[in-house]
Amino acid sequence: MVEKVSFESKMRMKLLIVCCLLTFTTADEGDESFKKMCEFWSGGAQGSYRERQSSKAMEGDKCSMVFPVVSGNQEEARRYCEDNVPFHILNVKIDESTTTCDAEATLKCEQGWVQMFGRCYKIEKKMMKRDSAEEYCKTLRPDARIAFMHREALPFRINDYYSRVPRIWIDASEAITNDLTYVKGENLLLALEGYKYALPNIALAKVPSDETAMALCEYTPSMNQAESNYLLRRYGEIYHEVLFTPDRAYVRTASSLQRSDNRKRDSNYCKKVLRPFLHNDAIAQSADPNTDFLGLLSKEGRDATIIRTSVYSRDASLNNRKNSECTDSNSKNYGYDYMSTNSSLLFKTVPSDVWAGNQPIEKCDAGSWSTGIVFSRKGERRLETMSDPRYAPIYCQTNFETMSYGACPPGYTSYWRKARGQMWCHKFINLKKKFGDAQSYCQSDEDGAFVTGFTDMGELDLLDKLMDKSGAQFTRNDAAYLGAQRRKQCSSRAGIGQSHGGFNKDPTHPCSRDRLFEWIDGVADNPPLFKDNWTTAYEPNFEGQESCVHMNKGPQDRPGWPKRADKTFNDIGCWIEYYFFCGKEAPIVSMGLKN
Numbered sequence: 001m002v003e004k005v006s007f008e009s010k011m012r013m014k015l016l017i018v019c020c021l022l023t024f025t026t027a028d029e030g031d032e033s034f035k036k037m038c039e040f041w042s043g044g045a046q047g048s049y050r051e052r053q054s055s056k057a058m059e060g061d062k063c064s065m066v067f068p069v070v071s072g073n074q075e076e077a078r079r080y081c082e083d084n085v086p087f088h089i090l091n092v093k094i095d096e097s098t099t100t101c102d103a104e105a106t107l108k109c110e111q112g113w114v115q116m117f118g119r120c121y122k123i124e125k126k127m128m129k130r131d132s133a134e135e136y137c138k139t140l141r142p143d144a145r146i147a148f149m150h151r152e153a154l155p156f157r158i159n160d161y162y163s164r165v166p167r168i169w170i171d172a173s174e175a176i177t178n179d180l181t182y183v184k185g186e187n188l189l190l191a192l193e194g195y196k197y198a199l200p201n202i203a204l205a206k207v208p209s210d211e212t213a214m215a216l217c218e219y220t221p222s223m224n225q226a227e228s229n230y231l232l233r234r235y236g237e238i239y240h241e242v243l244f245t246p247d248r249a250y251v252r253t254a255s256s257l258q259r260s261d262n263r264k265r266d267s268n269y270c271k272k273v274l275r276p277f278l279h280n281d282a283i284a285q286s287a288d289p290n291t292d293f294l295g296l297l298s299k300e301g302r303d304a305t306i307i308r309t310s311v312y313s314r315d316a317s318l319n320n321r322k323n324s325e326c327t328d329s330n331s332k333n334y335g336y337d338y339m340s341t342n343s344s345l346l347f348k349t350v351p352s353d354v355w356a357g358n359q360p361i362e363k364c365d366a367g368s369w370s371t372g373i374v375f376s377r378k379g380e381r382r383l384e385t386m387s388d389p390r391y392a393p394i395y396c397q398t399n400f401e402t403m404s405y406g407a408c409p410p411g412y413t414s415y416w417r418k419a420r421g422q423m424w425c426h427k428f429i430n431l432k433k434k435f436g437d438a439q440s441y442c443q444s445d446e447d448g449a450f451v452t453g454f455t456d457m458g459e460l461d462l463l464d465k466l467m468d469k470s471g472a473q474f475t476r477n478d479a480a481y482l483g484a485q486r487r488k489q490c491s492s493r494a495g496i497g498q499s500h501g502g503f504n505k506d507p508t509h510p511c512s513r514d515r516l517f518e519w520i521d522g523v524a525d526n527p528p529l530f531k532d533n534w535t536t537a538y539e540p541n542f543e544g545q546e547s548c549v550h551m552n553k554g555p556q557d558r559p560g561w562p563k564r565a566d567k568t569f570n571d572i573g574c575w576i577e578y579y580f581f582c583g584k585e586a587p588i589v590s591m592g593l594k595n
Contacts, residue, residue, distance in 0.1 A: 049061070147217065155204075162192075189213045257394055294381050294382060298381045315333050330485070406587040413425070419456075432577040453583065481579070489511065502538070549572070
């Protein structure tokens, strides 16, 4: 049982009133009333008051306040702290003669206002009628109103904080006002001195409209990052632990989702999940599965949990899953939708360091277009492919970065892929190499590029113009490699499923004319737009090991070919030397945290 506070302690509490009502000094990042209370009740201990680092800090002001109160156990101590320290209580400590309350002020009131239990208060020590009190509060702030009794302990803290105040106007719920002893009107007040109404001190009374009392005004301070994180930590105590970095929080959803073709679905879902905890749900988005986030997950215990991520294959489409045959792929066309500065989506390919060993394994099309994280695996948590229909929870994050594309590297020409939401950079290489050597050149000499691809006819036109401007002399049967290769399944008659011809005539078959080749290394979305641009009606013709594709340029003299076949395609052996293009995504730069 908590012992009564001594007379000296009450006097000390009254003295605190003077501190809180003094003219506040220059505005700091922290809440001034919390700082004053901390300075008084910490006994001047060095380092007891710890102010938040900035207005956007992840944590609020903190203080350890020591009260001359004996508590029998931790539960009694916490109850005392929660009633007497009108801020968030993080921890309590007890000894033979004191109770220590570790408190945090996450919200911040304007200068001149006193914070109690998440609201900001200001008193006018002048008697006035109820209507006048309401009007006075509106003059302080448009959203200010008569104080509302939202906590049972509030009247006692008001009595502690304000001296020479006999009564104030107040509001309360019907559950509190239904059984009042003193009811002689419809206007509710808090009688801190109850003798006038034959009531004990600190009592509620309903009085007529001609009664006067002082105006205690309140407003609710804006939600900020520190308060959001406090609420999220409490949420994590009920559901799943919330993960924190120095500038954002990651929240696991309680329900599970499948992958959706709506690119904004996951982020819109996260906005709804996090709306109660954020001042602006625009700062919520599905989690970016970068190595920092994966590192936090790696600290979690091993169990049967599977988490879905928002990384997906851009090849995922209804047309690409129409055939029942299970095929493998090497497209590696995985990425994540970022929010740009104008709230449009940018598709950013994911780096190789987020994948588990040997991933991504692309099998059976829709069986591997989604990604997840399997907690039962040994070692660090990394991404693995999984099927679209599989239900699993996702993680949401706060304070995501808004992104924008920077300029392409020198020597590259940019192209905006509208449907994909991606800026791609192309460069024609005025050298002739085998396909494998061309790929190695793009990787090493062009800083991680790949032999490039295209997504529409406008981009194909750009590639052709780059060849025109290159200064290269295109002689008989010249061409340039593109970054597509024949599917392994389509490298045999059995795989193609036809006794003659180079492709399967079923348009949904994996080895159909527009599907037997695929873009690799994420250079474009599959299937490639080759169908209407093969050089002749019988291409691709499957003559030998023709596993690569080139784009024709200049005069041609092959049997059955037109004399000029620019911007048309032919399947060819990868060991032949041709010109080639290197391509890569334009650099994505952060425009800062959205908060």
